[in-house]
Amino acid sequence: MGHWWYRNIVEPGKLPMLLALLSFVTSFLVTRVITRMIRAGRGPFKNVTPGGLHIHHVVPGVILVIIGGFGAVGSARHGFGAGLSAVIFGLGAGLVLDEFALILHLDDVYWSEEGRKSVEVVVLTAALVALVLGGFVPFGVNDLTNEERQSRGLVAMNTAGNFFLALIALWKGKARTAVFGVVIPFVALIGAIRLARPGSPYAKKFYAKRPRARAKAGLRAFHHDRRWAAPRRRFENFIGGTPDPERAAVSLEKPPEH
Numbered sequence: 196m197g198h199w200w201y202r203n204i205v206e207p208g209k210l211p212m213l214l215a216l217l218s219f220v221t222s223f224l225v226t227r228v229i230t231r232m233i234r235a236g237r238g239p240f241k242n243v244t245p246g247g248l249h250i251h252h253v254v255p256g257v258i259l260v261i262i263g264g265f266g267a268v269g270s271a272r273h274g275f276g277a278g279l280s281a282v283i284f285g286l287g288a289g290l291v292l293d294e295f296a297l298i299l300h301l302d303d304v305y306w307s308e309e310g311r312k313s314v315e316v317v318v319l320t321a322a323l324v325a326l327v328l329g330g331f332v333p334f335g336v337n338d339l340t341n342e343e344r345q346s347r348g349l350v351a352m353n354t355a356g357n358f359f360l361a362l363i364a365l366w367k368g369k370a371r372t373a374v375f376g377v378v379i380p381f382v383a384l385i386g387a388i389r390l391a392r393p394g395s396p397y398a399k400k401f402y403a404k405r406p407r408a409r410a411k412a413g414l415r416a417f418h419h420d421r422r423w424a425a426p427r428r429r430f431e432n433f434i435g436g437t438p439d440p441e442r443a444a445v446s447l448e449k450p451p452e453h
Contacts, residue, residue: 208273218281227293256286259290260287263282266280307438319371360387367387367389369392372386392416398412
């Protein structure tokens with residue numbers, strides 16, 4: 196175990212990334228617990244409202260991300276400074292992404308349906324960092340032989356090809372498949388060759404005059420969403436809390452700003 200730890204974590208300089216991931220997940224989970232306690236009126240925690248201004252936790256999160264980021268830039272991959280900067284950065288990133296939906300909508304949608312985006316982004320970020328930490332190199336270039344590592348052209352072609360497939364999957368409206376496909380080989384290929392989701396830019400361009408393809412894509416998306424929507428909703432409610440239906444309705448009825 197010690198040999199594995201040194202060869203796979205310490206020697207390649209991945210210890211700061213591991214510390215950042217652990218502090219990121221811890222920051223998000225602790226923040227969610229505290230916000231749910233505040234929402235339920237339990238415990239000693241209260242909203243920070245100096246002078247009547249509600250200070251969202253994204254504010255200290257941004258400060259921590261800046262401190263940790265600049266600290267990491269000024270540190271080597273090994274040493275106490277790198278580890279401390281990684282922990283600070285992870286703590287700040289957890290606070291910031293916990294309110295990702297607020298930044299996206301420029302509105303307090305934390306307990307609304309739109310607020311689910313924060314949980315999705317946090318889970319996706321943690322999964323990607325864990326994959327990279329576990330040995331996956333971005334763009335799917337992993338498990339190369341010595342001869343392949345010497346061939347820079349092959350690595351570049353593999354990287355460009357996998358990234359191109361990920362873009363096609365994104366074009367077809369499969370954002371999660373595209374993101375994971377950038378890291379995991381063949382995932383982007385599957386997303387690129389299968390039918391596009393209805394409403395995606397690809398479907399609007401190529402399915403407009405193909406009613407059979409449009410109907411098949413709609414049916415496949417319907418079955419996929421029906422199969423996975425309920426489990427995903429239960430998981431998001433378990434992690435982030437159940438959205439407030441009234442706040443969701445107010446947010447949806449809010450007139451667009453000009």
